[in-house]
Amino acid sequence: MAVFQVGDGKDTDFWRENWLPRGCISVSSPTLFTYLGRSKLTVVEALRQHRWVRDIRGSLSAAALSEYLNLWDEIQEVQLQDDVDDSIRWRLTSNGTFCTASVYELFFAAQVKSQSAELIWQTRGPSRIKFFMWLITKGRCLIADNLQKRGWLHEDGCVLCNGDQESCDHLLLQCPFSNRVWGLVRTWIGTSFPLPGEDNWEFADWWMKARSCFQTRSRGAFDSLCLLICWFVWRERNFRIFEQKTRTALELFRDIKDEVVVWREANILREVG
Ligand SMILES: [Zn+2]
Known part of the structure; x- marks a missing residue:
């Protein structure tokens, strides 16, 4: 060999x-x-x-x-x-x-390009999280709607809000729990941008809209923050399912703030807002 x-x-x-x-x-x-x-x-x-x-x-x-x-x-x-x-x-x-x-x-598969995919790869952040986001924006994270399509055992409904359906879109856009976290973040950074659940957005459309509310020099930092929050929401969902641990939206928000400090020190994230 x-x-x-x-x-x-x-x-x-x-x-x-x-x-x-x-x-x-x-x-x-x-x-x-x-x-x-x-x-x-x-x-x-x-x-x-x-x-x-x-x-x-x-x-x-x-x-x-x-x-x-x-x-x-x-x-x-x-x-x-x-x-x-x-x-x-x-x-x-x-x-x-x-x-x-x-x-x-x-197994050749056609290449799919999209605006949000490009944005994800340009955003400063750990690559594992970028990969996760890239799956999310294609609706391909391993959650209930995808598992169901494959006929696997899964939790019915969303463990974050006890709503009756779980999908990538629900988790990051419509889920009341995610929106509470985003609301706390919005108050904290003091820049007004639409919450993901405020309209019938596709994830990529919401992201573009939200980042346009920031001055150009702050958009990169908002993008990183966006990755971070989605990642934390996803992890919270996994903690609840696999480890039976539950944090409130406020507790999750406080953990996100701590992580922002780490990202700033690692020079991944600059000031937002
Ligand atoms: Zn939910």
Whole structure:
């Protein structure tokens, strides 16, 4: 079997060659691999600003999401060496596993571009959260409406407001709990912008409208804050379902404020408003 030893990462195919400790991604993350768009990235290209994440297309199953998170952690360990060329080493192997591009050819999915997707990738914030937001804006987070489509067991209804339906749109737009959190944030930053539940918005439309209420120099900070709040609402939903822990909207808001301090110190977020 060929093992690619990555130096500067310029000659190794990120998705299809055997360069990671757990082997080729198509073998170590077979489910995730089926969500790959028509991607051809070298390792160095893929690692730059987590470019590889953007080549994952479609509605991720729980198995694919789990593989994604494992792959994410594996990739964090990679250190490229600028002055060393990539090389190939051959190794005898008992199972003779080979990477192949055929799976990728079979599962080619059309590229979907949208204004909000572009905005998400430009926004300053941790990439895990950006990836989450990118799924959300495509209505593809793993929540009840998606689980139901796959016939899986799920909680009926929204655990945040005890409403009778849960969907990506509900959670981030109409849910009264989310809107209470947003209302507290609005009062705190002292800039008037519409709350997501105030009209019949699509998420991306609401985001564009809300950010337009800020001066140009503050819009980037609002975008980061928007990611942060959506992420916290999503996590609150998961805490309630998986850990039976519940925070009120006010408690969640206070935790968001604490996180804003951390983001500011990490230079992710500047002043809002
Ligand atoms: Zn709700």
